Amino acid sequence: AQTVTQSQPEMSVQEAETVTLSCTYDTSESDYYLFWYKQPPSRQMILVIRQEAYKQQNATENRFSVNFQKAAKSFSLKISDSQLGDAAMYFCAAPGETSGSRLTFGEGTQLTVNP
Amino acid sequence: SQTIHQWPATLVQPVGSPLSLECTVEGTSNPNLYWYRQAAGRGLQLLFYSVGIGQISSEVPQNLSASRPQDRQFILSSKKLLLSDSGFYLCAWSVRYSGNTIYFGEGSWLTVV
Incomplete structure (x- = not known):
């Protein structure tokens, strides 16, 4: 069963505007990390941001921030002031359902940035 | 700093042929x-x-099978490729006990024909 769900296969945003990509997950772990990765056309997987589940404060990396709702098991990525170079496939990653299971990736959201 | 290298970048192989993709981590x-x-x-x-x-x-x-003959070397192999083995293969590494942040190699495109 899929334990990391990205409900938006495709999203688009105008340059300089803000977009939010959604992700939900299911894990029995109590202490864990969540990740967003970016995959541009080169196919290189690039770490965008990481959130520690025991921290209530949402992680921020420059124009990228997360909205982490632990009780709801929701982990969305907000991209502010979108740039053309942000166009890519974005993957959410979280622990699997069972304790000790490997990191599981969502199916991805293809982000288009319109000039 | 740590780096990861994976090769070959692109591979076209006939059905039934063997496969070897190699990955090394440095640093x-x-x-x-x-x-x-x-x-x-x-x-x-x-x-x-x-x-x-x-x-x-x-x-x-x-x-498919994998082997780790050395600490920082990881090899993906097959004795006989199937059409369904086509895809993009990524090697990755993480530091043990550090929150599972995974860092990826450049990837290898495999087309089985």
């Missing part, structure tokens, strides 16, 4: 190592992971 010791496969337009599927030399865990039954 760290005792990494966890991973092989992922990505079908076109899809997410990543974990194939194998290793926590040490000779220690391989398989996530998905298939005709």
Whole structure:
């Protein structure tokens, strides 16, 4: 069963505007990390941001921030002031359902940035 | 700094031929190592992971195998490729006990014809 769900296969945003990509997950772990990765056309997987589940404060990396709702098991990525170079496939990653299971990736959201 | 290299970048192989993809990590010791496969337009599927030399865990039954002959070397192999083995293969590593942040290699495109 899929334990990391990205409900938006495709999203688009105008340059300089803000977009939010959604992700939900299911894990029995109590202490864990969540990740967003970016995959541009080169196919290189690039770490965008990481959130520690025991921290209530949402992680921020420059124009990228997360909205982490632990009780709801929701982990969305907000991209502010979108740039053309942000166009890519974005993957959410979280622990699997069972304790000790490997990191599981969502199916991805293809982000288009319109000039 | 740590780097990961994976090769070859592109491979076209006939059905039934063998496969060997190689990956090495530099700048760290005792990494966890991973092989992922990505079908076109899809997410990543974990194939194998290793926590040490000779220690391989398989996530998905298939005709692929993995080996870790040295601490920072991870090899993905097959004796006889199938058409369904086509895809984009990614090697990755993580520092043990550090929140599982995974760092990826450049990837290898495999087309089985």
